[in-house]
Amino acid sequence: MGFPTILIKAVKGTRDLLPPSTAVWNHVEAVARAVFRTYNYHEIRTPILEETQLFARGVGEETDIVTKEMYTFTDRDETSLTLRPENTASVIRAYIEHRLDQRSGVQKLYYMGPMFRRERPQKGRYRQFFQIGAEAIGSESPAVDAEVIEMVLEVLERVGMSGFKLLLNSVGDHNCRPQFVERLRQELKAVSSQLCGDCQRRADTNPLRVLDCKVEADQPIIDRLPSMQDALCDPCRTHFTAVKQFLDDRGIAYEVRPRMVRGLDYYMRTTFEVVHGALGAQNSVLGGGRYDGLAESLGSKVHSPGIGFSIGEDRLVMAVEDAHKPVPLDLFIAPLGEPALRHASVMARELRRAGLSVELVEARLKRAMELANKLGARFTLIVGENEMTAGRYALKNMSTGEQQELTRDEIAARLTVAVN
RNA sequence: GUGGGUGUAGCUCAGCUUGGUAGAGCGCCGGAUUGUGGUUCCGGUGGCCGAGGGUUCGAAUCCCUCCACCCACCCCA
Incomplete structure (x- = not known):
């Protein structure tokens, strides 16, 4: 207590890759x-x-x-x-x-x-x-x-x-190549003093690298050196x-x-x-x-x-x-209350098995809609008492705002079509 | 290994010249009455100002030392 713990961070030169x-x-x-x-x-x-x-x-x-x-x-x-x-x-x-x-x-x-x-x-x-x-x-x-x-x-x-x-x-x-390198080394002896510091070193350690030098002033000299293509x-x-x-x-x-x-x-x-x-x-x-x-x-x-x-x-x-756009969430399910959460959980499992990406969060409806919007959900499904007793659920298209009452089977069918 | 730049809220940054112990935008949370998001308005959360030392009545601000990150050289993917 009182001693601030030093934060452990990613090792220098390494990084965490995060979504998205x-x-x-x-x-x-x-x-x-x-x-x-x-x-x-x-x-x-x-x-x-x-x-x-x-x-x-x-x-x-x-x-x-x-x-x-x-x-x-x-x-x-x-x-x-x-x-x-x-x-x-x-x-x-x-x-x-x-x-x-x-x-x-x-x-x-x-x-x-x-x-x-x-x-x-x-x-x-x-x-x-x-x-x-x-x-x-x-x-x-x-x-x-x-x-x-x-x-x-x-x-x-x-x-x-x-x-x-x-x-x-x-x-x-x-x-x-060895012959060429040797020839290059010889020719460099005459001109290396006019080259940049790096090249003077390379002339000895790695003559080929001199050819790849980007220093402007060195170019005229390098241009006159032999080319590997000719050798x-x-x-x-x-x-x-x-x-x-x-x-x-x-x-x-x-x-x-x-x-x-x-x-x-x-x-x-x-x-x-x-x-x-x-x-x-x-x-x-x-x-x-x-x-x-x-x-x-x-x-x-x-x-x-x-x-x-x-x-x-x-x-x-x-x-x-x-140029890459984020991967959208297919469906957000908003259950209202504990019984609805249990009911919706089972529906979520079915829809996920059908290949849809589904997020399920129990919250006040206003809050749930807000979340659905922030998560980029394409559709939101509302599961409340009315829906459970009627066997028809409110499916809302988040981009058009249009909403319709559908049965479980209709929801699955409707979504798989819309998503593909 | 060598140079240069930057370190202030979760993010992007202002404040530093002319010392009086912090601000904006975005984000996040909440509100604008009941089961409907995006826009708008209001409120809130959030920082030992990279760390340590020095000068000073007083330091984010001036000085020193360190550290971290970024960019460049080198080299390579």
């Missing part, structure tokens, strides 16, 4: 599942907790994600565990562990759920964030790349998003040309961004990203790409090339939320 916003989340997820089904993708659920080694080897020892953003702790038996910062490595781990390569056909898997990265939070970026992703494993064909891209754009469109832009690139493979080896070039051809066939618009770089080491050949204007600085709604060497680097003896993407669900919801 959760309806938008559910809608986005339902649309994604529906689209994935039509492309014959099936859900996979992997643990949120994995051995730290999985991400170190999968995502890349030197990436920002692994070096400074993971939630890692030592378990009681001394093994190092990590809250997943992304899900592709886990999916591939499961693919190898359960020998999914032995199943026939390309394995097409999708997932949705929380990921964790310990970054400084800002608009569209959280420490616990949600991704919806899919992976197609077991094919190197550029036709698969195009189909995956087509599918994810379908999700965006069906969810009501517009005004987005698809960015495309090829980052080469084990054969041509692609023949197989990579052929693959990329085919991907573009397949997209063109579908009438899918894209912009080739030779300088677009992705932050996960496993990407190879095709990479892509979708950006949207109204999201703040974190304007990337989804990112993805091919990862033909990932399975081997996780210990697979069979070559298991794959391609996938993941949507930033928080950002997608942010982009479509305003």
Whole structure:
């Protein structure tokens, strides 16, 4: 007593999702599942907790994600565990562990759920964030790349998003990329002193990132640096040309961004990203790409090339939320008095079983009507003594104000028609 | 990790320059007589003014320190 208890609040970078916003989340997820089904993708659920080694080897020892953003702790038996910062490595781990390569056909898997990265939070970026992703494993064909891209754009469109832009690139493979990076590193030695501070550092640690620099003053210098597009080896070039051809066939618009770089080491050949204007600085709604060497680097003896993407669900919801209208309540039942409440409760059960959303509150009628209105009820049913003895109940249409006396059966029939 | 901004009622904010211990709108609750909502009118509820310290007779207001949140860099979804 007297000592104010310190309020416990949500951990930094995490948040509570409340109604009516959760309806938008559910809608986005339902649309994604529906689209994935039509492309014959099936859900996979992997643990949120994995051995730290999985991400170190999968995502890349030197990436920002692994070096400074993971939630890692030592378990009681001394093994190092990590809250997943992304899900592709886990999916591939499961693919190898359960020998999914032995199943026939390309394995097409999708997932949705929380990921964790310990970054400084800002608009569209959280420490616990949600991704919806899919992976197609077991094919190197550029036709698969195009189909995956087509599918994810379908999700965006069906969810009501517009005004987005698809960015495309090829980052080469084990054969041509290391050579390119080395060449870039050499050329940067001559000019890095003229670049911004970040780029001077990147010139050493991650030369590819210099190409992606947004500092205005650096652009003329960056423009003169070699392009990955020109450095692609023949197989990579052929693959990329085919991907573009397949997209063109579908009438899918894209912009080739030779300088677009992705932050996960496993990407190879095709990479892509979708950006949207109204999201703040974190304007990337989804990112993805091919990862033909990932399975081997996780210990697979069979070559298991794959391609996938993941949507930033928080950002997608942010982009479509305003257009979403609240889910209405079908019926508000206003019983007058204790006997009426018992009677109405039974009626409510019947109507709910028939699929209607029903709220039931005993109160003075004026108060009940007020509540019905505030809850956005489409109809209100009044159950009083008169109604119970007559077997006919007053059903009021809340938008027109019109009211009629109906029997129980008539109410159910009338409502199911009106609601659909 | 680095910068900038903001912390006053459940929400959005005013008040701070020129110290005299709080206001608006919305929300919520109630009323305008009996079993009918939305509009209008009236009333009510609600805040240790982010926390701690300092200056002062007196601090939401001035000074210091911390904390939280937001935005941006970095990086990414």
